[in-house]
Amino acid sequence: MAELATKKRTNEEWLVALQGTESTVADALEDLRTILLRGLKHALNARADLNYDRMEALAEDAVQDALLTIRDKAHTFKGNSMFTTWAHKIAVHKALSELRRKRWQDSSLxxxxxxxxxxxxxxxxxxxxxxxxxxxxxxxxxxxxxxxxxxxxxxxxxxxxxxxxxxxxxxxxxxxxxxxxxxxxxxxxxxxxxxxxxxxxxxxxxxxxxxx
Amino acid sequence: MPPEVLKGLVISLEKTKPVELDCNEIFARLDEYVDAVLRGDDLDRLMPDMKHHLEMCKDCFQEYEILVSAIEAAG
Missing domain, CATH: 1.10.10 (Arc Repressor Mutant, subunit A)
Structure with a gap:
């Protein structure tokens, strides 16, 4: 199945959309979800050291969580990188935090x-x-x-x-x-x-x- | 302590600087750093402290590598 094309946006366009009307926010978040999931799933699955049997679900949860943060923190984006790089950074951080937590959750000090x-x-x-x-x-x-x-x-x-x-x-x-x-x-x-x-x-x- | 662990520690001493960026400072600028990597910028010159921390910190380095891979895969 071909993936739906996501609209290419400049940093400015992402920020305007994410701070716009309910409909522009929803569109932007949906496009961002597609982009982040594509990247995160591939990046996590490519790592032999991160073997985890529910990686797909973990990636989806991490992206969902990241989208909430991105929506709330979009106004703090400083514009020193591509907006999508900043968004990927948040999703990767959430996914890895959760993977590390799950890997070690049963081990006490x-x-x-x-x-x-x-x-x-x-x-x-x-x-x-x-x-x-x-x-x-x-x-x-x-x-x-x-x-x-x-x-x-x-x-x-x-x-x-x-x-x-x-x-x-x-x-x-x-x-x-x-x-x-x-x-x-x-x-x-x-x-x-x-x-x-x-x-x-x-x-x-x-x-x-x-x-x- | 197993020799390889001790060796790793001593190698990290060799690279230790009086002042180093911490993990929060790295996370704050990781997006900027990764875009620079993907553009092929000279990071030894432009962001040496970031590069140094990534050599010292396994957790931050893992985030960096996965971020690069995610951006490349997302296209």
């Missing part, structure tokens, strides 16, 4: 932290074989810095993000913070580690050489 990934994971492992003294000394400096210099919350976030691969959004929610604040927490942790390594006379490049 305790579930995520259990099975040998507690903070002790950061302690030095057994020394390497002979001839690898430099390597293991450098590594134990790094691991001790991580263990001793970061706050418990920074370490907890690091375990979940780096070790468990939990998305930022889900870690943030379980730690009672916004994703934005979590980024800042991790940025502070990285700055601290970098500074302490420098005080030990080590650059990140020195440490990376140990992996070669």
């Amino acid at each position: 305790d579930d995520m932290l259990e099975s040998g990934s507690k903070l002790s994971t950061f302690k030095s492992s057994a020394p390497g074989p002979e001839g690898q003294m430099v390597r293991s000394q450098t590594m134990s400096v790094v691991q001790n810095i991580i263990q001793n210099e970061l706050t418990d919350r920074q370490k907890q976030a690091m375990v979940l993000l780096k070790l468990k691969g939990v998305p930022m959004q889900e870690v943030a929610e379980r730690m009672g913070m916004q994703r934005n604040a979590l980024y800042k927490l991790m940025h502070d942790a990285r700055l601290k580690l970098k500074k302490r390594l420098a005080q030990e006379g080590l650059t990140p490049e020195d440490v990376l050489r140990q992996f070669e």
